[in-house]
Amino acid sequence: xxxxxxxxxxxxxxxxxxxxxxxxxxxxxxxxxxxxxxxxxxxxxxxxxxxxxxxxxxxxxxxxxxxxxxxxxxxxxxxxxxxxxxxxxxxxxxxxxxxxxxxxxxxxxxxxxxxxxxxxxxxxxxxxxxxxxxxxxxxxxxxxxxxxxxxxxxxxxxxxxxxxxxxxxxxxxxxxxxxxxxxxxxxxxxxxxxxxxxxxxxxxxxxxxxxxxxxxxxxxxxxxxxxxxxxxxxxxxxxxxxxxxxxxxxxxxxxxxxxxxxxxxxxxxxxxxxxxxxxxxxxxxxxxxxxxxxxxxxxxxxxxxxxxxxxxxxxxxxxxxxxxxxxxxxxxxxxxxxxxxxxxxxxxxxx
Numbered sequence: 040x041x042x043x044x045x046x047x048x049x050x051x052x053x054x055x056x057x058x059x060x061x062x063x064x065x066x067x068x069x070x071x072x073x074x075x076x077x078x079x080x081x082x083x084x085x086x087x088x089x090x091x092x093x094x095x096x097x098x099x100x101x102x103x104x105x106x107x108x109x110x111x112x113x114x115x116x117x118x119x120x121x122x123x124x125x126x127x128x129x130x131x132x133x134x135x136x137x138x139x140x141x142x143x144x145x146x147x148x149x150x151x152x153x154x155x156x157x158x159x160x161x162x163x164x165x166x167x168x169x170x171x172x173x174x175x176x177x178x179x180x181x182x183x184x185x186x187x188x189x190x191x192x193x194x195x196x197x198x199x200x201x202x203x204x205x206x207x208x209x210x211x212x213x214x215x216x217x218x219x220x221x222x223x224x225x226x227x228x229x230x231x232x233x234x235x236x237x238x239x240x241x242x243x244x245x246x247x248x249x250x251x252x253x254x255x256x257x258x259x260x261x262x263x264x265x266x267x268x269x270x271x272x273x274x275x276x277x278x279x280x281x282x283x284x285x286x287x288x289x290x291x292x293x294x295x296x297x298x299x300x301x302x303x304x305x306x307x308x309x310x311x312x313x314x315x316x317x318x319x320x321x322x323x324x325x326x327x328x329x330x331x332x333x334x335x336x337x338x339x340x341x342x343x344x345x346x347x348x349x350x351x352x353x354x355x356x357x358x359x360x361x362x363x364x365x366x367x368x369x370x371x372x373x374x375x376x377x378x379x380x381x382x383x384x385x386x387x388x389x390x
Contacts, residue, residue, distance in 0.1 A: 193279050200277040283315065
């Protein structure tokens with residue numbers, strides 16, 4: 040198949056099949072549009088081009104078989120006219136026509152509620168109190184949505200540990216996040232009580248509360264394991280691993296795993312995350328490798344509503360889904376206007 044024929048065949052494919060071909064071949068392919076994907080696929084070396092052509096033939100064969108099966112099923116069913124607004128037909132230019140948009144929600148409804156909430160007295164949720172109480176005698180994993188109050192648990196745990204003259208280490212995966220937490224904790228506990236250790240910053244390294252990246256803590260634990268004892272580890276009472284879903288990261292997950300394995304037995308572990316897929320398995324693993332129990336605190340209710348918007352390259356902003364809020368595990372249906380924009384994106388000519 041020559042270059043032009045392959046290009047034409049790829050352009051006629053839905054973009055999901057292009058992503059399927061790009062998986063394992065193009066880095067972060069899921070962020071690329073149809074045109075860019077085709078460009079990169081056409082630039083493959085000859086051996087990969089042959090594999091792409093073979094996959095393309097298999098995809099075309101599967102699509103033809105599926106289409107034939109759908110036509111056979113349709114022929115066997117009684118003819119029922121579809122409502123005009125839900126029919127999907129081709130316009131004279133060959134573009135799908137979804138009819139006049141009939142959204143379940145509009146853009147104004149999606150943006151409703153944005154702003155600063157009215158001040159209210161703070162009352163901790165039961166799951167927050169539970170997490171703090173269990174830290175007195177066990178490790179704790181907190182799995183809760185973003186914005187639900189995991190930082191409150193961390194702050195209360197820090198206060199308890201510092202009241203017992205214990206050293207506390209708070210880790211995050213990013214230097215920027217570590218700097219942010221350093222400023223936040225400095226305002227809460229005072230500049231003399233908080234220090235920071237990152238790859239390019241070292242301030243007040245003997246403070247009782249140290250903020251650092253997870254790699255720095257892992258290195259400190261390496262030094263301790265090799266006999267180069269850091270005095271701070273003797274008084275270490277609490278280690279907080281923020282964004283602990285990084286355990287599943289193919290490249291950096293080993294850092295979190297080694298940190299947990301090497302963490303001193305006298306220190307409590309507090310793992311915080313909004314996106315751990317299997318927190319129960321993680322809790323069982325911690326309990327198996329450490330001499331103290333591990334308690335899992337799960338909170339599923341999202342305090343801050345999650346809503347989806349779609350920004351089209353033309354600048355048009357529309358709701359992504361028909362429903363106003365996104366509820367995990369309850370399915371979704373695309374907004375009619377988003378469907379129309381997606382369809383235009385699928386058949387946009389190659390430039």
